[in-house]
Amino acid sequence: MKNTEFKSGFVGIVGPTNSGKSTLMNALMGKKISIVSPRVQTTYHGVRGILNKKNAQVIFTDTPGYQQHPDRVAKLLNRVADKNASECEVLVWTFDASNPRVMHQIHKLKKKISQFKSKEYSICVLNKVDLIPKLSLLPMMDEVIKMDLFKHVIPMSARKSDGVDSLLSVINEPLPEGPQLYPTEQVTDRPQSFLMSEFIREKIYRATRQELPYSVWIEMEEWQDPDELENKKKVPTYRAVIHVDSDSRKAILIGKGGEMLKRIGTEARKEIETMLGHQVCLKLFVDVQKDWKENSRQLNSYLELE
Ligand SMILES: Nc1nc2c(ncn2[C@@H]2O[C@H](COP(=O)(O)OP(=O)(O)OP(=O)(O)O)[C@@H](O)[C@H]2O)c(=O)[nH]1
Ligand SMILES: [Mg+2]
Known part of the structure; x- marks a missing residue:
């Protein structure tokens, strides 16, 4: 095979918040790269998933969801999404077909869709079709096709994972010829410590209510490489700090007798063990960092906007 026949490029997964972008990313990759929750505003960072095909390397980028009435943080998340989308050759615009306002959402994003360099090659995914009657799908598809976007x-x-093969089969065509950009064994651009902190964040999103998930950020402080442990039978220790923005939220996060934190830790540990393929000891600590989200510099740095 001539090297020039190989294709590589960036495919962004973009769209309104909660439309299932991260779920789609994981389905395309066949493994968990991005965290998923029933809440809006789950994804904070552009996360890449690297898929090796026979004659191509496709680099998917999951992005934060666009929000129509953004508050201060959501405005920054919209910027993170824009920044990542602008780097992509192809954009997969993902919408929740079971949302009664889905057509409204598509119309609202029309201008944006036609602004990116991928405008010649934007793909629309109507997701969550398992939740809608089959009869309503065809008219919806018709309406979207007629928009000519x-x-x-x-x-x-x-x-x-129903529809993934159809999507994969149309993604190759627009990718430019180019070399493999990442080593074959690499599945994401993010270090394992990032994925670990994300798994902890996901469990907080799923276990706690109201505003609490939006008030935390996670820092992995220490992780042991099992190969470097003197006693090979010892389980490596991973230590993470959950920064929360008030004392009252700290109390909720820890829960009665530490129950809540224990639950989050157990769930996150299982996920980390699946990723690493070995047992770990996960230690979670909670720290109060008052109003950290009000500190623009800190927030911008967390969202990698500077
Ligand atoms: N029934 C059904 N639910 C889905 C499907 N895809 C995603 N979901 C659910 O939709 C919710 C949101 O999924 P995410 O993948 O986190 O959505 P997202 O677009 O990444 O959300 P943000 O990161 O907040 O923008 C979760 O509860 C998913 O389980 C689907 O095909 N069918
Ligand atoms: Mg997401």
Whole structure:
């Protein structure tokens, strides 16, 4: 095979918050790279998933969801999404087909869709079709096709990985010829410590209510490489600090008798063990860092906007 026949490029997964972008990313990759929760505003960072095909390397980028009425943090998240989307050759615009306002959402994003360099090659994924009656899908697809914004309109159930093959089959065509950009064994651009902190954040999103998930940030302080342990039978220790913005939220996060933190720790540990393929001892600590989200510099740095 001539080297020039190999293709490589960036495919962004973009769209309104909660439309299932991270679920789609994981379905495309066949493994968990990005965290998922039933809440809005779950993804904070552009996260890449690297998929090696026979004649191509496709680099997917999951992005924070666009929000129509953004508060201060959501405005920054919209910027993170824009920044990541602008680097992509192809954009997969993902919408929740079961949302009664889905057509409204697509119309609202029309201008944006036609602004990126990928405008010639935007794909629309109508996700969560497992939640809608089959009869309503065709008219919806028709309406989207008539908007003349997208090269392809693909129905999908990312949760059931139904539609993934159709999407993968149309992604190759627009990718430019180019070399492999990442080593074959690399699945993401993020270090394992980032994924670990994200798994902890996901469990907090799932276990706690109201505003609490939006008030935390996680820092991995220490992790032991099992190969470097003197006693090979010892389970490596991983230590993470959950920074929370008030004393009252700290109390909620820890829970009665430490119950809540224990639950979050157990769930996160299982996820980390699946990723690493070995047992770990996960230690979680909670620290109060008052109003950290009000500190613009700190927030921008956390969101990698500077
Ligand atoms: N029934 C169904 N639910 C889905 C599907 N895809 C995603 N979900 C659910 O939708 C919710 C949001 O999924 P995410 O993947 O976190 O959505 P997102 O677009 O990444 O959200 P943000 O990161 O907040 O923008 C979760 O509860 C998912 O389980 C699907 O195909 N069918
Ligand atoms: Mg997400």
